[in-house]
Amino acid sequence: MLDHAEVSPARPSALAPNYHPLDVVLTAGEGSWVTDVRGRRYLDCLAGYSALNFGHRHPALVAAAQAQLGRLTLTSRAFDHDLLEPLATAVTGLTGTQMLLPMNTGAEAVETAVKAARKWGYDVKGVPDGAATIVVAEGAFHGRTTTTVSMSSDPDMRDGFGPYTPGFRIVPYADADAVAAAIDETTVAVLVEPIQGESGVIIPPPDYLPRLRTLCSVSNTLLVLDEIQSGLGRTGTTLAQELVGVRADLTTLGKALGGGLLPVSAVVGRRDVLSVLTPGTHGSTFGGNPLACAVALAVVDLLTPGDLQARARELGAELRERTDALVAEGLLRAARTVGLWAGLDVEPALGLSGRATSERLAARGILTKDTHGSTLRLAPPLTISSDDLHLALDTLTAVLREEAAEAGR
Structure with a gap:
């Protein structure tokens, strides 16, 4: 099987190019965390667009x-x-x-x-x-x-x-x-x-x-x-x-x-x-x-017990508080949250796209995905811990502040 690292102009991929993934090649996952082929761990804050509501390999x-x-x-x-x-x-x-x-x-x-x-x-x-x-x-x-x-x-x-x-x-x-x-x-x-x-x-x-x-x-x-x-x-x-x-x-x-x-x-x-x-x-x-x-x-x-739904509500309140603070700070143009789900519009004045922000987050071990240019989607597993959720939000805050500093704000 062709290894990802072997794909090159001389030996191009046999895979149709209908996706543009982040430059992360995953090989294992457990709970809210995944590991790439080089052994680096990432916090998964996309959860397969909600397909992984219960985390990896529950x-x-x-x-x-x-x-x-x-x-x-x-x-x-x-x-x-x-x-x-x-x-x-x-x-x-x-x-x-x-x-x-x-x-x-x-x-x-x-x-x-x-x-x-x-x-x-x-x-x-x-x-x-x-x-x-x-x-x-x-x-x-x-x-x-x-x-x-x-x-x-x-x-x-x-x-x-x-x-x-x-x-x-x-x-x-x-x-x-x-x-x-x-x-x-x-x-x-x-x-x-x-x-x-x-x-x-x-x-x-x-x-x-x-x-x-x-x-x-x-x-x-x-x-x-x-x-x-x-x-x-x-x-x-x-x-x-x-x-x-x-x-x-x-x-x-x-x-x-x-x-x-x-x-x-x-x-x-x-x-x-x-x-x-x-x-x-x-x-x-x-x-x-x-x-x-x-x-x-x-x-x-x-x-059926309703515990996970309650957890999404409780962690969702923490998510909303943190993302609203980013809007107030001028780092996000808007934040829409419901339960453990958020659409975050990066402030255009920062001069970077949602894709670039996703790439910076991935470089710091947080996986999410952009959509429609300047929007990030957060949808971590419903089983994520409060500490891990705040780790993701701390990292997002640091990345946005870094982008703001580079933009001269």
């Missing part, structure tokens, strides 16, 4: 996977297995929903929700065949398939991949009036993130989701919330929609559902909506496989 999750590896890993959905119904019962119980449809990746969960909403629109609402529309939001990230990029307003994700899937109406995020204007007799769903993660942890006004819930109920339209990043403890609640007392008709889950061990996703929600997907209309060879179910069941066990 003992309960590893044990569940190891036990299942010795029993059964895949049946396809041609046959049932003994963990599929328990998974559906456990996840719907955790989320207060009625039915689950298992898939693998987050993008597949969103595609499944789109298909279910359209089928429901034709079979139940009576929308003419082929005419269904779905209202989505600017700045959203729902995946990178041809259908999900058709919902996107980001030229980096969208340009060069047409023709695009029709049927989506893109309106400004956090603007319930724009959603109301976009809904008509062809609208089968409003599909949004309760908090936009990829855009930089964009938090809408507290009345946004409740207004969408009312609009959808009045117009007989489905409210579909993408909780692939925001769900399963990240915001201090099991689902972010709980923060404002809203219940979606369909919710997409992913990332943390697989515990950072393997891809697991699902759509949960109303029985009458998901029941429109009858045998032959939708499926997945690996969706709901026994290994995935074993890990996801262990994830539910971790979240």
